[in-house]
Amino acid sequence: MPNATKVLVVDDSPAIVDSIEMMLDFEGFEIEKFYKGSDMLKTLNADSKPNVILMDMWLSGEDGRDICKEIKADENLKDIPVLIMSASRGLEQSALEAGADAFIAKPFDLGEMVDRLKTYAK
Amino acid sequence: MESEFDFNHKILSFLELILNRNYTDFMKSFLEQNVSQESLITLFSQAPVAMCLLIGDDLIIENANPQIIELWGRDASVVGKPLFEVLPEIKSQGFVEIFENVYHKGEIFKGNKLSIFLEKFGNLEEHFFDFIYSPVYNDDKKIIGVSIVATEMTDQVISERKLKESEYRFEDLIKNSDYSTAIYRSEDLYIELANDLMLKTWGKDASVIGMKLEDALPELEGQPFIGILKDIFKTGKTYTATEDRVDLVVEGKLQTYYFNFSYKPLKNQKGEVYAIYNVAVDITDLVRARKEIQEREEKFRDLADSMPQFVWTCDKDGKITYMNDNWYRYTGFERDEDPADGIKRIINPEVYEKVMVVWEESLRTRKSFEMEYQFLDPDHPEVYRWFLGRAVPAYDESGNIKQWIGTFTDIDDFKQLQTQKDNFLGIASHELKTPLTSLKIYTQFIEKNLVRQNDLKNAQVARRMDDQIDLLTNLISDLLDVTKIQNGKIQLNESEFDFDQLAEEIVVEQQMTARHKITFHHSEVGNVFADRHRISQVMSNLISNAVKYSPDADEVIVSTQLIGNNVKFCVRDFGIGIPEDKQNKVFEQYYRVSSSKEHTISGLGLGLYISSEIIKRTGGRIYVSSIEEKGSDFCFEISKSKKVQQNA
Numbered sequence: 001m002p003n004a005t006k007v008l009v010v011d012d013s014p015a016i017v018d019s020i021e022m023m024l025d026f027e028g029f030e031i032e033k034f035y036k037g038s039d040m041l042k043t044l045n046a047d048s049k050p051n052v053i054l055m056d057m058w059l060s061g062e063d064g065r066d067i068c069k070e071i072k073a074d075e076n077l078k079d080i081p082v083l084i085m086s087a088s089r090g091l092e093q094s095a096l097e098a099g100a101d102a103f104i105a106k107p108f109d110l111g112e113m114v115d116r117l118k119t120y121a122k
Numbered sequence: 123m124e125s126e127f128d129f130n131h132k133i134l135s136f137l138e139l140i141l142n143r144n145y146t147d148f149m150k151s152f153l154e155q156n157v158s159q160e161s162l163i164t165l166f167s168q169a170p171v172a173m174c175l176l177i178g179d180d181l182i183i184e185n186a187n188p189q190i191i192e193l194w195g196r197d198a199s200v201v202g203k204p205l206f207e208v209l210p211e212i213k214s215q216g217f218v219e220i221f222e223n224v225y226h227k228g229e230i231f232k233g234n235k236l237s238i239f240l241e242k243f244g245n246l247e248e249h250f251f252d253f254i255y256s257p258v259y260n261d262d263k264k265i266i267g268v269s270i271v272a273t274e275m276t277d278q279v280i281s282e283r284k285l286k287e288s289e290y291r292f293e294d295l296i297k298n299s300d301y302s303t304a305i306y307r308s309e310d311l312y313i314e315l316a317n318d319l320m321l322k323t324w325g326k327d328a329s330v331i332g333m334k335l336e337d338a339l340p341e342l343e344g345q346p347f348i349g350i351l352k353d354i355f356k357t358g359k360t361y362t363a364t365e366d367r368v369d370l371v372v373e374g375k376l377q378t379y380y381f382n383f384s385y386k387p388l389k390n391q392k393g394e395v396y397a398i399y400n401v402a403v404d405i406t407d408l409v410r411a412r413k414e415i416q417e418r419e420e421k422f423r424d425l426a427d428s429m430p431q432f433v434w435t436c437d438k439d440g441k442i443t444y445m446n447d448n449w450y451r452y453t454g455f456e457r458d459e460d461p462a463d464g465i466k467r468i469i470n471p472e473v474y475e476k477v478m479v480v481w482e483e484s485l486r487t488r489k490s491f492e493m494e495y496q497f498l499d500p501d502h503p504e505v506y507r508w509f510l511g512r513a514v515p516a517y518d519e520s521g522n523i524k525q526w527i528g529t530f531t532d533i534d535d536f537k538q539l540q541t542q543k544d545n546f547l548g549i550a551s552h553e554l555k556t557p558l559t560s561l562k563i564y565t566q567f568i569e570k571n572l573v574r575q576n577d578l579k580n581a582q583v584a585r586r587m588d589d590q591i592d593l594l595t596n597l598i599s600d601l602l603d604v605t606k607i608q609n610g611k612i613q614l615n616e617s618e619f620d621f622d623q624l625a626e627e628i629v630v631e632q633q634m635t636a637r638h639k640i641t642f643h644h645s646e647v648g649n650v651f652a653d654r655h656r657i658s659q660v661m662s663n664l665i666s667n668a669v670k671y672s673p674d675a676d677e678v679i680v681s682t683q684l685i686g687n688n689v690k691f692c693v694r695d696f697g698i699g700i701p702e703d704k705q706n707k708v709f710e711q712y713y714r715v716s717s718s719k720e721h722t723i724s725g726l727g728l729g730l731y732i733s734s735e736i737i738k739r740t741g742g743r744i745y746v747s748s749i750e751e752k753g754s755d756f757c758f759e760i761s762k763s764k765k766v767q768q769n770a
Contacts, residue, residue: 019560023567058552087555088548090655093615107559107595110566 004030005121010040010064011056011085016106020054027114036060037067046076052120054104057086057095065098072099081120172274175258177267181205181221184267193251193274195242211241224255224268231255235275250279302402305388309355311335311348314397323379323404325372341371354387355395361385365409380409432530434461436513438523440485449530452500470496470506477511488523490514494533507534543609547602554598562591600728604711607735614653614739621650621689625682628661636669636678643681647689651763652740660733660744664693664756667729672697672753685759688742692757699750708746709734733758 007029011017014035021031032050034040037059053071057064064084072078084100085108092103104113172190174183183201191198200208206218215238223229233253239246253272257265293315296303302320304313313331321327330338336348345368350361362384369378383402387395426433426446433446442461450457455464466474473495484491491513496506513528569584606612622644629642650657668678675696683690700708707713714727737744742760 013556013560015560016556016563019563019567023563026567058548087551087559090613090615090653092655093617106555107562107591110563110570 004028005052005117006030006032006050007117008032008034008040008044008050008053008055010034010037010053010059010067012036012058012060013056016056023110023114024117029117037062037064041067041070044071044077044080049077049080052081052083052117054083054085054117057084057088057091065095065100068095068098068100083116170273172270172272174270175267176205176221176270177258179225181225181268183208190270190272193249193272195240209240211239211246215239220255221268224257225265228257228265230257235279248276250275299401302404304400305397306335306351306400307397309352311351311398313338320400320402323370323402325370339370341369341376345369351385351398351400354385354398358387358389358393358395360387365405379404379406381405429529431532434528434530436526436528438485438525440481440526443525454500468498470498484513485526488515491526491528497530507532508537509533544611547606547609547611550605551602554602555595558591558595558598562588562595565591600732603732604728607732612656612735612739614656616651616653618649618651619654621647621691622682624654624658625661625680625691628658628665629680632662632665632669636665638669638672638676638678640665640669640678640680643679645681645683647682647684648762650689650760652760653736656736657740657760660736660758661691663729663733664691664758667756668693668695668697668754671695675753688759688761690757690759692755694753694755696753699752699754700746700748701750702748705746705748709744 007024009017009020009024009031010033011020012035017033017035021033024031032043037055040053040055055064055067059067064086068082068084071080071082081101082099083102083104084095084098085104085106086095087106089105092105095103102116104116170189172187172193174186174190176182177184182204186201191200194200194209196208205221206213220231224231231254233251235250235252237248237250239248241247251272252275253270256269256271258267258269260266296305296315297317299317299319302317302323304316304320306312307314311334313333313335316324316328316331321330324330324339326338335351336342342348347368354361362382364382365380366383367378367380369376371377381402382405383400386399386401388397388399390396423444423446426444427448429446430448432449432452434442434449435444436442445461449455449461453464453468455461469477477493477495480493481491491511493511494508495511497509499505499507509530510533511528511530513526515523516525516527518524565584565588569581569588572578572581572584603612625644626642629640633640665678665680672678672695677696679694681692681694683692704713709730711731712727713730734744737758737760740760742758744756744758746754746756748754
């Protein structure tokens with residue numbers, strides 16, 4: 001759908017990525033999924049920006065906070081909302097300090113997540 | 123007229139008598155040779171003996187030879203005068219009586235080194251004489267006078283006295299010497315003298331004086347000293363020894379002593395050794411103390427060398443004085459190289475400056491030094507290993523620092539383990555919650571779909587599944603927290619936040635799943651500086667406990683309060699309560715309140731333990747007051763913190 005909210009989902013766990021994809025797809029979002037942050041960064045460009053990036057903090061050797069900092073440091077990309085997820089609630093502060101627009105603790109409520117993502121609609 | 127022979131015989135007999143010597147052979151040869159009277163008179167007058175003849179009651183000096191005139195300190199004019207007129211000074215010295223005895227009673231008077239004061243050259247001087255006063259008989263055997271024969275002994279006596287004096291002085295010197303002193307006479311080494319100090323040194327009393335050294339100190343057998351002493355009699359050379367060991371029997375036991383001593387030969391005028399002068403200083407205590415220190419140092423070195431750590435010492439200015447074997451084995455450095463240079467070579471250059479600054483600070487403030495830094499791994503080029511460097515000062519009796527003692531301990535393995543633990547906890551959290559995350563998503567997804575399909579019964583089942591997932595998530599979170607606490611891995615991420623606002627948030631959140639009515643009384647306590655997430659965890663724990671442990675009640679009351687610089691958070695429930703003897707145990711790790719309804723109360727019982735640890739780490743306190751069957755009041759207090767006060 002051309003007006004669907006585009007969400008980039010990044011998580012090194014296929015189970016999580018696939019379940020989120022299935023759920024968001026059902027809810028009418030446009031999904032692009034990645035298992036590595038660096039892969040996601042490669043495709044990211046000013047011309048086809050997503051509405052929101054949903055990214056895990058631990059990405060098998062990569063730190064989601066560093067990726068977030070990179071995005072926020074880029075003039076063309078810094079307006080993209082970045083949501084960082086983590087199983088460790090105590091890391092909320094450092095996620096926000098890295099420039100994340102929100103911190104989401106795992107496991108999360110499906111309904112809450114959908115509502116939140118809808119706020120980033122075009 | 124007497125014959126010449128008889129005359130000579132008389133003279134010789136006279137000489138024999140007064141000189142108290144046997145001139146029989148002498149006389150014989152004179153008489154046989156028929157020596158002339160004149161020769162005899164020459165002999166008589168040349169004899170080195172002072173002689174004179176006193177005649178009559180007034181003891182007129184009939185004849186006096188030059189020697190006696192000189193002895194008296196007079197001149198030839200004395201001839202013909204009475205003795206006491208010539209020598210008036212002797213009248214008061216008892217000589218009147220003496221001459222009386224000789225002249226009237228015929229007693230011979232002999233004086234041996236007798237002291238007589240004679241007036242010579244205007245002064246009364248003391249002189250010493252050997253002399254004989256003899257009665258002189260005429261042919262009728264009647265005493266007609268007194269003969270005097272004398273030899274001046276003054277020089278001899280004075281010499282003897284001087285010698286005696288100097289001997290006394292010498293003895294005195296020896297007796298009062300601060301050193302043990304003794305004199306051994308002749309090659310047999312008779313102990314002629316030994317002062318008290320020496321006697322004490324030997325452990326003997328004065329009875330050994332006069333004994334041979336080898337008899338007085340039989341324990342010297344087998345030791346070289348007697349031999350050395352006897353040798354000196356031959357060589358005449360002084361022998362000195364420093365720190366020589368001597369074994370002596372003192373108080374019945376053979377003990378070891380150390381001395382600095384000398385044997386000096388005493389020589390007579392001919393240059394022959396007649397005695398040996400021995401001076402000794404007991405330095406046993408010094409030597410023992412030094413040996414003790416050496417032993418202790420060796421023990422220290424042995425200990426230091428056996429330790430797996432690197433041990434070092436440096437002086438008060440920071441110059442390294444010792445490094446143990448292990449250091450040299452690890453680094454492969456040469457021992458003659460300055461260790462400080464070695465350290466600079468193998469330390470991680472990024473931290474070298476910082477380490478020096480901290481070390482200088484320690485030296486200056488005299489406080490213990492502790493710092494972690496990296497040294498190059500000798501087995502792996504360009505790889506560093508972590509070491510913990512520590513140093514403490516060592517003081518002398520005056521309280522000044524005399525040296526620093528330090529260690530480097532390899533903590534690389536430990537640090538790796540810490541990193542592994544950190545990693546593990548992070549991984550555990552991640553790995554456990556990952557399947558839960560997708561599980562929850564799928565479950566909620568199913569629930570939504572079932573609701574849409576109007577299959578409410580199955581939707582409810584899905585709902586319950588979701589609840590169980592939440593429960594499981596909480597249990598796992600608690601377990602992870604406890605693991606962190608036990609490994610000291612709880613880290614507080616502190617920030618400033620509104621305390622009431624957080625409390626309100628948690629109340630709202632808890633209210634969503636609580637059957638009870640949760641009432642919140644807040645009182646605008648303001649901001650605190652603490653770990654927001656962890657404090658929220660405690661708040662949630664207390665409220666959910668209140669709900670859990672009051673299944674028959676309807677209400678839970680939450681309140682905040684400002685007490686001085688502290689904020690207080692309380693949760694009151696009206697449930698089963700806690701027995702008084704258990705109230706201080708509730709915060710322990712495995713404690714769970716037992717009740718008839720226990721089987722319906724779920725959870726691992728770790729919540730209060732975790733909350734208690736969090737509050738402790740925050741520097742606050744958590745406590746409970748409770749009455750069984752009535753309810754409980756759980757509270758915690760934390761300080762608002764100075765930082766907040768500064769901002770406010």
